[in-house]
Amino acid sequence: MFCYNCGCQLSEHGFCTACGADVSLYKKIIAMSNRFYNDGLEKAGVRDLTGAINSLRQSLKFNKNNIEARNLLGLVYFETGEVVAALSEWVISKNMRPEKNIADDYINMLQSNASRLDAINQTIKKYNQALVYCNQDSKDLAMIQLKKVLSLNPKFIRAHQLLALLYMDSEQWDKAERELRKCMDIDRNNTQTLRYLKEVEMQLAPDENSKQPRRKKDDAVRYQSDNEIIIQPLNVKEQKSAGISSLINIAIGLVIGLAVMYFLVVPAAVSNANNEAQKTITDIGNQLDTKTSRIQELETQMEALQTENDTLNQELQGYVGTDGTLQTIDSLLAAATTYLETQDITQTAANLESISSSVDVDNTSEAFQKLYKTLLGLIGPQLSTQYYETGYNAYRSEDYATAIENLSKAVIYDETNKDAWLSLGNAYRKSDDAQNAIAAYDKIIELFPDTETARSAQRYRSQLAENTNTAQ
């Protein structure tokens, strides 16, 4: 013990031998602190941790420099699961006595194992979360959290107590008692634990006023297996006719089982099978409808293609001769050959007329048209002259039908043959075909304007128009 005034070692006297300060009262305070420390140590020894905490805190109130008391207080806190409180005490202790302090070992023990420190912190967080759940009335979640907390830190007294309180609230008295017993194993004189335990024991104790008293302890054997309390009843006698009744019960059970199978399970299975079959039939029907419609569509397409094919075949037949070559081309080539070999314009003209009557020249190939028009250009004027002469002779002999036939050919083969046009118009006029006559005269006026022929045509046309109006 050192003097508070000069720091010298104190003797048995009531004053400091170095500075003379009165230390009698100071010595009493230090003695009180030591006495509380001894009391705390004694209580911690018999696991009265609550009592130990109170005594050690008292000790430190008298003398904050009582390092042993502070270290022990930290140790007791640690034992009750209050790790942060323990760490705080040890850190203060180490600060007060940096050398030769066992608190140093305790701190190192915690700090050297980071995962353990992290697990401790997680435990605390979960406990706080459980407390939040309790306040939010989420008691089931709180219980789950507290069970996790206690699996990580089984000595956490407050968690045990809170879990017990939750069990008590849900009237799970056995479980509450089990938690409280665990508390008692850690801290035997915790007032809160004792108060809860008293309540639990009161609920579990036989109710004297109850009409149906609880089973006596002798009637059952209770033992604990892991976390479950197993209650095995004693003195339960089997009835003598138990064997027969068991057989009867089994038989009845079998009958009921078969009946259930027959009335419930079998119809359900049949119904399921029918449903499956119906579904399959429906699917097949749908597929059949789809395929039928597809077939009909294809048949329609086939009929259309067949019709088109027939038309084309018929058309082709018109072009193809007996030897299988295209008749029109053959005719054109024959006409060209005839003209080149014999210069026979009559035969060439007959061939060209045959071609023009069997095919629309404007729809043939370019080469075909070119050859056809070349031949026509070569023989056209001569033919036109021939037809004109024949037609004109017929006109003179008043055979207007023959005249019209030959003169029409004459203008076809040479459109510039204005005499043929005029004779044609006259032949129509003489045969009382005013419409064709006017058409012929119009053609002359269009093709050969400002000519004598055109003026004659105009004159005849005017006469015809006048006669037509007069007749109407």
Add this chain to the structure above:
Amino acid sequence: MINFEEELKKFHPSLEVEDAEEAIYNQDLTDAADLLVKMIKETEEKEKK
């Protein structure tokens, strides 16, 4: 009969490791010996005056 709500009020959140430093700094470490020394010193000062 224990009242759950009342009992729940007695439970407080536990200090987390991150809060330890603050708890240490805020701890009142004044003891009876400090008070005695203070009283003695005050008495001596009064006597000197």
